Amino acid sequence: MPGLAPRRAAVHLLHAVTVLGRPLDGQLDRHLAGLSPSDRALARALTGGVLRHMPGLDSLIDSACAKPLPADARARQVLRVALAGRLLLDTPPHAAIATALPLVEGGPRRLVHGVLSTLFREGAELPPPSLPPIWAERWGNAWGEAEVAAAAHRLAGVPPTDLALKDAGRTAEWAEKLGAVSLMPGHLRLPGSQAVEALPGFDTGDWWVQDIAAGLPARLLGPVGGLEVLDLCAAPGGKTLQLAAAGARVTALDLSASRLKRLRANLQRTGLDAQVVEADALIWEPGRRFDAILLDAPCSATGTFRRHPDLLYLKADLDLGRLVALQSALMRQAARWLKPGGRLVYAVCSLEPAEGEGASPPAGLQADPVGLSELPPGLSPAGNTVRTLPSLWGEAGGADGFFIARYRAGA
Template identity: 30%
Template sequence: MLKLSDSLKTRYLCLQILFGVFKKKQTISQILENQFLGQTSYQEGDLARAERVSNFIFGHLTGIDECINLYLKKNIKLEVRNIFRLVVAEAFIDESPDYAIVNSAVQLSKINPVTKYVSGLINAVSRKIVQNVRNQNHPLKPTLNGTLRTYLSQIYSDSVIGRMEEIMSMREPIDITVKYKDETNFWKESLNAFELPTGALRLGRNKKLSTLYGFNEGKWWVQGISSSIPVKLLGNIAGLEVLDLFSAPGGKAMQLISAGAKVTCLDGSLKRLEVLKENLARMNMKANVIWSDIHEFKTNKKYNIILIDAPCSSSGTLRKNMDMPHLFPVKRMADLLKIQSESLKLAKSWIQKDGIILYCTCSLFPAEGEEQISQFLKMNPGWIQKVICAKSLNLESKWVDKKGGLRLRPDYLFELGGMDGFYAAILVKKN
């Protein structure tokens, strides 16, 4: 195991993340899981900082590389470029003295056989980069990269994409859902939170969740405003049987349970189901938990409601997954679109005559939302889309599209810190 000083540990991890995303095409969570296997000495704080710095790099990559290219030819090795990317990011984030930024860049270069021969160059150029940032010669703008931007520009105007990029540069807010609605005011005051128009609470900055009152006591859970809206669209569901397909880690399941529904949670990932079970235990909630791929699931039971929170591109959750734009393979879309349409088809066979299908995705792409619903309705003339009533839930009217679906964008509630992109639609059978 590599022995690293405290000051190098996080920076080294950051380089591992950059290399993993850019070269191996792994997500940050996959990389961090591997880190735990070989390297046990990382603390929660190290991981959080490494993730924060690398997310800054992913979100500002174009500007950061321009900063580096002022001093170097474009075709430097990835490992060398990543060290400079770290230097630029650290200079901007401005939490370490200049000498520490430069010294650690040099030390990091000496650890890796690919970069150890250029430590002199790294020293000289890092000094210039830091100086340039200090002189404010190079303001950085957050930008979406590559294929994802191209994809989005076919759907949204430049100004909307610009606002989404601005949101990316703001720290992600932490929203919570309280278990008992009538305790909202109490938790608002206890946690010094503010209430969003939908009733979700938004916490102030830099709160460490597990130390906050009510978390371990199971009084509330973390859930972004966007993902907390779909279940609210169902109205009174007390006593109803709900099948929550794609349930883990259980944010929506907990909402369903606290609204009094009898919930069956199904998910294909054992690991994610473990997290779901931990969440339910902490919240003192009960559900029927099933580990199964939806294609293998068999039941004769007919449910009142089926919630499909389908696997998707996650393009709505950019701020949480800044690595995503750099990993976004258009190829993966075909598989996602397939499982989304198949889940709608399967849900039909498990629903009661007067049942409801609630379909949602945390995607910005109509192909994973609006178009899935149109296709379903075309193939199933016995079904209709129920129009969501914005007013009754205190939603802004522009959040509901012409067909009655919920279409949320990251730049909505901009002044309050934005939200994730999301889509939801309610399907019911014709009378």
């Protein structure tokens, strides 16, 4: 049946994320293998649509059921996919039902048919965007209800595609060439998800994909031309590329061989140079000190929820203790490797205060205040720290949630 295969793939992907607790990106190749490009795109759109609107979809399903379906029931996954097709992709009602029933596979076909028929007959509409309750409460306590509403709005839509330019002096030229907007020199923004490999400038290495918030930590190291700079936890390499493009002599260190493979590929495509080191930063010894160090530490990554909505289901039982301990240990290592007067920027792509505002620098580091002129319009520093939240640049498409702190080593 046309349209059945991508919907089956979407059901399997949702099961992998919400029941088995597996990251979506790692499951795509397995469950989309053998599908045509159009079917792969449809399966991804359905899966992403469900993950972005799951609380609302589930409320519709529950309103049409005499008894709530178990959260891990296959019938619930099938209903989610069918409703996402109808309410988000405008699938005709008869096609949504016809492609849903075969997916129940021996389960309650009559129930699925009845729920969909009832909802379609009543003209059901998707409820307003909302976060899963655990995150609404968590971020409401941390940031307030206005940020919860902003996060829900950001989650509901596919985020724009941000590009970082190798030559910031060509921002206007590339903005015109790509039909993009720019929020600061060296940054371009294109609407929605893009087939970036097909865009002008990809093959020639004139830019790379990097959320605007993710580009701020390297910028806050200041002028790095000619300096010895260590990029800790560097893969997949966006910040390494920024530093190398600014003229730094970069050492890029990461523990992951597969992620470093991507970093090397990005260096080759852009024609930029860095010394790449595969090692554990907790035991590695560089044998020298650095003028500046960028530590984009391993973290919960909750700030990237708008690009990775599966995180909201994978990390519902988030235990930050181990991560905070690792972040502190990495900062202590970085402080040891700084030259006197050297600058350290610590960053996490997290909306969890424990990983950001709660982090304390080791002895020997002093707060290095961030100036307003160092940041793009609309963003203000708080002393030596910068925080991006879901409400930032809302009309322009938002940004990832980040915490950034800047320090100087004592003389």
